[in-house]
Amino acid sequence: MASADPIWHPSPNFGARRDGLQPHLIVLHYTAMESAEAALQRLCDPAFEVSAHYLIGGDGRLWQMVAEDHRAWHAGQGEWAGLSDINSRSIGIELDNRGDHPFSEPQMCVLETLMAQIMTRWTIPATGVIGHSDMAPGRKWDPGPRFDWQRLATLGLARPNGQPLAAPAATPEALRKAAQACGFTAEVDDATLLQAVRLRYRPWACGPLCGEDVAPLLS
Secondary structure (H helix, E strand, O other): OOOOOOEEOOOOOEEEOHHHOOOOEEEEEEOOOOOHHHHHHHHOOOOOOOOOOEEEOOOOOEEEOOOOOEEEOOOOOOOEOOEOOHHHHEEEEEEOOOOOOOOOHHHHHHHHHHHHHHHHHHOOOHHHEEEHHHHOOOOOOOOOOOOOHHHHHHOOOOOOOOOOOOOOOOOHHHHHHHHHHHOOOOOOOHHHHHHHHHHHHOOOOOOOOOHHHHHHHOO
């Protein structure tokens, strides 16, 4: 695995984790900016009131802006597995990408090394690795359709796709039940939920709901 020794570049945009909470989630983002340097400046500017714990450039450079035991301001409103205040429950990793092109090999290698270290330090399971779009469906789209979730799942760094024995029912009710069991509990309409599930598991899919949309959620 690639080295994951971060460059310390502190951001003033952080606080204490609320109610004594410790991270049990990792939230992945893309920066949607023109460069890693521009994103770093934004994440460390008190005027914008946003931050993350880590930023990984397309060339594999790694910056740390907030200590892991502090609450970075990266997730915003949303929920996962029935829980809110995701900032207090997570570690946020920003990836230098506009969301319209593949994530580079150096970037992915550093991400994998960093995630493995974080998951070991905080005993975070693969099911605790989510995208910003997972906990804020309809509001956020990152890390987007070009992110290789299957690659992380193969390494045990993200939840693998389910492999049901029989074809699942292709109904909104079946999708919602399966999605909620996996953590998609934000209150959104059926179309937005389908969009969020597809972003995570079937970003190439289009058209009406089908059994293949439900299948990845079933263990």
